[in-house]
Amino acid sequence: MSYTERVQLTVNGQAQEAEVESRTHLADFLRHQLRLTGTHVGCEHGVCGACTVVVDGVPVRSCLMFAAQANGCTVTTVEGLASKDGVLHPLQQAFWNNHGLQCGFCTPGMMMTLVAYLQENPNADEDDIRDAISGNICRCTGYETIVNAALDAAQVMRERI
Amino acid sequence: MGVRYFGAEVRRVEDPKLITGRGQYLDDLPIAGVVHAAFVRSPHAHARIQRIDTAAAKSTPGVIAVYTAEDFGDVARRTLPHMVPVAIVKQPLNYQPLAHSEVCHVGVPVAVVVGKTRALAEDAASLVNVDYEVLPAIIDWRRALDANAPRAHSGTPDNLVGALHGRFGSVEDVFAKAPHVFAERFETHRGGCHSMECRGVAAMMDPFGNGLTVWTSTQAPHMIRRLIADHLGRDERTVRVIAPDVGGGFGPKCAFYPEEVVIPLAAIELGLPVKWVEDRHEHFLSTTQQRDQSWDLEVAADLNGRLLAVRGRCIHDNGGYVPYGLVAAVTSLSAFPGPYALEAVDIKLDVVFTNLIPNTPVRGAGRPTTCFVLERLADRVARELSIDPADVRRRSFVRKEQFPYPTGMKARDGSLVTYDSGDYHGCLEAVLELGGANFDERRTEALAQGRYIGRGIASYVEDTGLAPFEGASVRVEPTGRVVVQTGAASQGQGHATMFAQICADILGVRIEDITVEAADTALFPLGIGAIASRTAVTAGSSVHQASLAVRKKAIKVASELLEAAEGDLELEDGVVRVVGAPGLNVPLGQIAAKLNGMSGIPMFQGIEPGLASTAFYEARKTTFANGTHLVEVEVDIDTGRVKILRYIVGHDCGRLINPMLVDGQVRGGVVHGIGNALFERVQHDEQGQPMAVNYSDYLLPTAPEVPRIEIIHIESPSPLNPIGVKGAGEGGTIPAAAGVIAAVEDALRPFNVRITEHPVSPARIRELIRLGQAD
Numbered sequence: 001m002s003y004t005e006r007v008q009l010t011v012n013g014q015a016q017e018a019e020v021e022s023r024t025h026l027a028d029f030l031r032h033q034l035r036l037t038g039t040h041v042g043c044e045h046g047v048c049g050a051c052t053v054v055v056d057g058v059p060v061r062s063c064l065m066f067a068a069q070a071n072g073c074t075v076t077t078v079e080g081l082a083s084k085d086g087v088l089h090p091l092q093q094a095f096w097n098n099h100g101l102q103c104g105f106c107t108p109g110m111m112m113t114l115v116a117y118l119q120e121n122p123n124a125d126e127d128d129i130r131d132a133i134s135g136n137i138c139r140c141t142g143y144e145t146i147v148n149a150a151l152d153a154a155q156v157m158r159e160r161i
Numbered sequence: 162m163g164v165r166y167f168g169a170e171v172r173r174v175e176d177p178k179l180i181t182g183r184g185q186y187l188d189d190l191p192i193a194g195v196v197h198a199a200f201v202r203s204p205h206a207h208a209r210i211q212r213i214d215t216a217a218a219k220s221t222p223g224v225i226a227v228y229t230a231e232d233f234g235d236v237a238r239r240t241l242p243h244m245v246p247v248a249i250v251k252q253p254l255n256y257q258p259l260a261h262s263e264v265c266h267v268g269v270p271v272a273v274v275v276g277k278t279r280a281l282a283e284d285a286a287s288l289v290n291v292d293y294e295v296l297p298a299i300i301d302w303r304r305a306l307d308a309n310a311p312r313a314h315s316g317t318p319d320n321l322v323g324a325l326h327g328r329f330g331s332v333e334d335v336f337a338k339a340p341h342v343f344a345e346r347f348e349t350h351r352g353g354c355h356s357m358e359c360r361g362v363a364a365m366m367d368p369f370g371n372g373l374t375v376w377t378s379t380q381a382p383h384m385i386r387r388l389i390a391d392h393l394g395r396d397e398r399t400v401r402v403i404a405p406d407v408g409g410g411f412g413p414k415c416a417f418y419p420e421e422v423v424i425p426l427a428a429i430e431l432g433l434p435v436k437w438v439e440d441r442h443e444h445f446l447s448t449t450q451q452r453d454q455s456w457d458l459e460v461a462a463d464l465n466g467r468l469l470a471v472r473g474r475c476i477h478d479n480g481g482y483v484p485y486g487l488v489a490a491v492t493s494l495s496a497f498p499g500p501y502a503l504e505a506v507d508i509k510l511d512v513v514f515t516n517l518i519p520n521t522p523v524r525g526a527g528r529p530t531t532c533f534v535l536e537r538l539a540d541r542v543a544r545e546l547s548i549d550p551a552d553v554r555r556r557s558f559v560r561k562e563q564f565p566y567p568t569g570m571k572a573r574d575g576s577l578v579t580y581d582s583g584d585y586h587g588c589l590e591a592v593l594e595l596g597g598a599n600f601d602e603r604r605t606e607a608l609a610q611g612r613y614i615g616r617g618i619a620s621y622v623e624d625t626g627l628a629p630f631e632g633a634s635v636r637v638e639p640t641g642r643v644v645v646q647t648g649a650a651s652q653g654q655g656h657a658t659m660f661a662q663i664c665a666d667i668l669g670v671r672i673e674d675i676t677v678e679a680a681d682t683a684l685f686p687l688g689i690g691a692i693a694s695r696t697a698v699t700a701g702s703s704v705h706q707a708s709l710a711v712r713k714k715a716i717k718v719a720s721e722l723l724e725a726a727e728g729d730l731e732l733e734d735g736v737v738r739v740v741g742a743p744g745l746n747v748p749l750g751q752i753a754a755k756l757n758g759m760s761g762i763p764m765f766q767g768i769e770p771g772l773a774s775t776a777f778y779e780a781r782k783t784t785f786a787n788g789t790h791l792v793e794v795e796v797d798i799d800t801g802r803v804k805i806l807r808y809i810v811g812h813d814c815g816r817l818i819n820p821m822l823v824d825g826q827v828r829g830g831v832v833h834g835i836g837n838a839l840f841e842r843v844q845h846d847e848q849g850q851p852m853a854v855n856y857s858d859y860l861l862p863t864a865p866e867v868p869r870i871e872i873i874h875i876e877s878p879s880p881l882n883p884i885g886v887k888g889a890g891e892g893g894t895i896p897a898a899a900g901v902i903a904a905v906e907d908a909l910r911p912f913n914v915r916i917t918e919h920p921v922s923p924a925r926i927r928e929l930i931r932l933g934q935a936d
């Protein structure tokens with residue numbers, strides 16, 4: 001038996017309205033209903049961080065949130081990071097420059113965690129950043145180049161303010 | 162030809178799509194009309210299937226079909242073909258696509274439900290009723306060969322999968338004469354794969370004709386095609402296998418799995434595209450792991466602590482089925498004698514069945530555990546003789562002037578294993594120098610403050626560039642775009658960038674002008690797989706050879722077009738021009754257009770159509786990478802927590818194509834090894850129920866636990882391939898657990914602790930301290 005709800009939300013600046021099953025989590029809704037497949041699921045139990053998106057300015061594990069709970073919210077996913085004309089966000093640029101990704105599966109979640117974190121903590125140092133991404137698992141990189149990318153991006157973001 | 166890319170830290174061509182969320186991993190593929198599968202898996206480690214009732218599941222709304230082995234006839238009853246069928250496998254018992262009568266570990270697929278959505282399929286899967294007769298299970302691999310041990314498969318004479326034996330030299334003589342002999346017992350453990358993307362398979366029949374297309378998150382699309390075709394009794398040409406973007410592999414994504422047959426079978430049966438994506442819980446239950454070994458070893462050393470010989474026995478847990486030959490075990494055996502110039506080795510390795518998930522290679526395959534036992538033996542000798550562990554290595558290593566060095570061991574084809582090149586002392590001295598000579602003082606100072614710091618070193622040799630081949634073709638299009646195609650799949654290593662670098666230098670083009678296409682059996686006819694740190698050596702060399710052939714052809718044709726001698730031509734910026742007369746030139750694209758032919762116009766004399774070439778570099782002999790790791794840790798003796806203070810890698814993989822990518826491989830590998838040393842343990846209870854099936858119970862290293870990793874490269878080019886490279890994918894992992902554990906033991910010196918196992922948890926460290934104090 002499935003129950004559905006109607007949700008209205010803004011995703012990457014675009015208004016969306018949809019009928020969702022009550023049990024559908026936000027990650028599945030974004031991926032399969034909105035076809036925004038840049039958000040990945042790595043565990044579906046809230047530990048790996050691959051599914052992280054920004055909801056109303058806060059990084060959220062979209063596998064632990066029902067789509068219905070996002071009603072009225074503003075959601076940003078990795079697809080919404082670059083500017084409309086395709087200019088990469090400083091974090092994206094820094095991940096590329098610093099070899100911050102290998103298979104790229106954890107990368108959207110890492111970047112969405114960091115984008116929210118660095119906005120709040122523009123002067124974060126290496127230890128802060130390691131703590132900030134302690135809920136994001138990467139099996140490929142050993143984290144060092146991700147930390148380098150974050151430090152790089154933080155500097156660019158500071159200069160922009 | 163100017164070298165601009167080879168050896169440079171070139172940013173990856175793979176990244177732009179991945180950082181913008183445009184990657185296409187298996188679950189992202191927009192397959193129109195796809196329906197979704199969920200598996201029913203065995204809840205028991207060993208059981209006989211008595212009856213499967215699918216009626217309730219079938220009548221659930223949204224369910225399209227429910228299949229058990231019965232529904233697929235013979236195809237489901239046959240066991241899957243073997244990836245590496247070798248005679249040493251005494252009992253080659255493999256999976257059936259869906260278990261028909263017996264299940265031999267928790268997680269074996271017994272039925273599949275296909276539904277309109279994954280959620281509906283899962284709902285219905287929980288309604289499939291299976292009656293099992295639970296059978297006794299063998300879980301403790303150390304007891305698997307006991308006469309009265311339960312059999313992992315009912316009706317088999319014993320639990321022996323195969324018995325391996327490697328030896329050279331006069332072991333008895335060396336041991337009889339050696340002034341020092343020490344015995345040690347080791348228990349080594351590896352963990353799982355834990356690629357962040359789980360496995361997944363999708364399949365569909367072509368709308369016209371008889372073709373079957375399978376997308377699978379694999380490391381080895383060509384091999385999977387061969388095995389699917391074999392099992393389904395199809396011509397290979399009617400099966401196309403594509404590996405889309407793959408989110409990490411680390412070995413287990415090379416195995417051939419039941420789902421890779423069941424999903425195609427369902428797609429054929431239904432005439433619909435069918436997809437299954439493994440969830441993390443299933444990953445814990447069904448993706449192969451690398452598991453336990455126990456070792457009883459003796460080491461012989463001379464008066465100065467030089468290692469002379471090693472002998473003993475290992476029992477190696479194979480798990481419940483043999484999908485992958487004995488590769489994990491064979492690589493453990495063939496990792497002897499490591500970097501040491503031993504006079505004799507004699508190792509027996511018994512591979513045994515248990516009712517656990519199969520043991521197949523995980524990053525490093527059998528090498529990290531062998532490295533662990535060898536390095537721990539070297540440290541034991543140092544400790545017993547009160548000499549510096551570095552001196553044991555210095556005195557025992559193969560020396561630079563000894564290359565090529567036949568170790569005494571025999572390769573799989575019976576030839577002598579020969580280390581091609583290297584500088585083992587060079588790597589060791591480099592990490593010691595960077596690590597600083599004053600560690601003993603620092604340790605004493607720290608102790609005075611009640612802090613326990615320790616330092617460990619671990620050295621290794623890795624056989625890379627595994628036979629037989631990985632091919633590549635290089636083609637120039639009339640637009641001037643260069644297309645490189647290869648069978649070599651990628652799971653994040655950056656192969657496309659590396660191939661583009663090699664090709665760009667030879668053809669004088671920018672890497673932006675190159676498109677690399679890989680991992681699709683329709684694009685390149687043959688391939689083996691991205692395993693065993695072999696892609697740079699094999700496919701890299703093929704790209705090199707094919708690019709050279711294209712270059713040669715371009716110059717030849719240009720010499721006709723420009724009416725100039727070949728020796729007067731140069732190829733730069735995608736243009737062949739006459740040296741000294743740059744106005745006289747012809748772009749590669751134009752040459753390609755000419756070579757693509759025009760109706761009625763004859764081709765050039767003696768030149769084949771197409772500005773293209775295909776090469777299959779054949780890896781006849783193995784190249785050996787090497788290195789030494791130096792680790793400093795601090796142990797909190799109250800909590801047992803280990804903090805890694807410093808991690809230095811001395812690494813030699815021959816010539817570096819892209820140092821940034823090699824560093825990435827090394828760092829990721831090291832962190833995998835840190836997980837093996839301190840965190841990752843696959844726990845089971847006595848009935849074979851896995852105790853850790855999520856990331857709260859199974860711990861992977863996260864950023865705060867991981868140090869910066871300082872890397873020093875030494876380049877000893879391999880003489881065996883045209884680009885002088887060796888593999889780099891696994892060297893980071895191989896010595897990491899050995900190095901970390903050595904450092905922990907060193908830190909706990911005051912407590913007389915010896916560590917002969919991994920992983921060690923904080924609780925275990927506290928226990929070892931207690932036991933050490935009690936001694």
Ligand code: FES
Pocket residue numbers: 040041042043044045046047048049050051052061062063064
């Ligand atoms: S998928 Fe959401 S935390 Fe892992």
Ligand code: FES
Pocket residue numbers: 100101102103104105106107137138139140141357408409653
């Ligand atoms: S890049 Fe592969 S998991 Fe992070």
